[in-house]
Amino acid sequence: MLARQVRSSVEKVPTRLVAVAFDAREPRAVARFWAELLERDAVDEHDGVLLPGDDMQVGLRFVAACTQKVGPNRLHLHLASASPEGQRATVEKALSIGGHHLEVGQLPDEEHVVLSDPDGNEFCVIEAGNGFLAGCGPLGEVACDGSRAVGVFWHQVLEWPLVWDQGQETAIQSPDGGTKLAWGGPPVAPKQGRNRQRFDVAVNDLETETARLTSLGATRLADVIEGVEFADPDGNEFRIITA
Template sequence: MLSRSLTVTYDAHDPDRLARFWGGLLGREVVGGAFLPGDETQVGLRFVASQAAKKAGPSYLHLHLTSATADDQEGRVARALELGGSHLDVGQRPEEGHIVLADPEGNAFCVIEPGNNFLAGCGLLGEIACDGGREVGVFWSEAMGWPLVWDQDDETAIQSPHGGTKVAWGGSPDAPKDGRNQQLFDIAPAGGDQRAEVDRFVALGATRVEVGPDGAVMLADPGGNEFRVTT
């Protein structure tokens, strides 16, 4: 099966600032304005200007960064704070090993404690943690051609056949969806055939939403979460 690339796109008030923050934290070069390319094992990140960008209420997804040692975890946290991030209280308990932070626009992310077996070998950007039940995870496994590496109760996770960043769904969200997600997936079609890719996603259970001014086709997965198939 041809490889498909996955990028997480964030609405932002200041895309360049967020790109510099995440580029500095992940050690990636920012290209094309506010884009941090991924590769066969690491998911890409993009930040786009949006007046509708807001951080009230729960987000559809957040990132998990890995650490090798306690000192490494502490260093990643210090680096995030130096770049403009902040600590975030989401009700985590003192005995929990992960540290919850927010980027300069309030997007939550976690620096995971060392020794986390689930993220072993996944690289620095270890996981994209999303809302969504099993139906959503199964859809994305088929859509991306990535195997399910976790499938228990309502929780699922997929990973590229090459390894690297996992994309996980922790179960159906507690709160109903309110408007378009502030973060969404951008998919570069395998072989460059956008129309065939859109038709394939629809056959798997996606619904059509709209075509953007840049020609990207916006769809929604079975959980109602928007994503785009780029040109």
């Protein structure tokens, strides 16, 4: 009975977040870093590498692109820690496989550690005892620069509950738990060209979902390989593909 209920719940969801896609100059090298750091398998694709997620952990995709990094990314990953020793071990492991310490103006009393991967993408290793990421798993959060409107938009698109909605900051999380998607609210940094990170979502019916996304505030940009590219209400690109 429970299995039938789970299948029914999955079938009615019109979109499923497959991965956060990263443009990379050397996608396989960056994917190897993240596969080792997160202890995930890597699946070769025609233009890059996918680190599949599951019901509770968001997937990561690294695709070949020549775009140059200009300023901080509009999203970055937060890795959770179960203990102070675990946080230190994650930092040491990241540094040993090609990561680097990064200075972004963090305060001396802040306990998280800011690093970058081999392609310059910022990420944080969050201290143990952080209540917001408790129970979220190793990839605790995808932290995005964006307005409340975008948080509400993705809440509606993915049909994930709003687990935080205060002071223009929002966060959503799958009903199964796991990785949170969060938006920091204003001030939102100006967008500088095409984003180097995007959400890839799978849909059952491109035509039906295109109409639904448009009604929720998305802007259709172009037909792309295997699907359609849109922009969310803040102008951030994302792609829908057939499941």
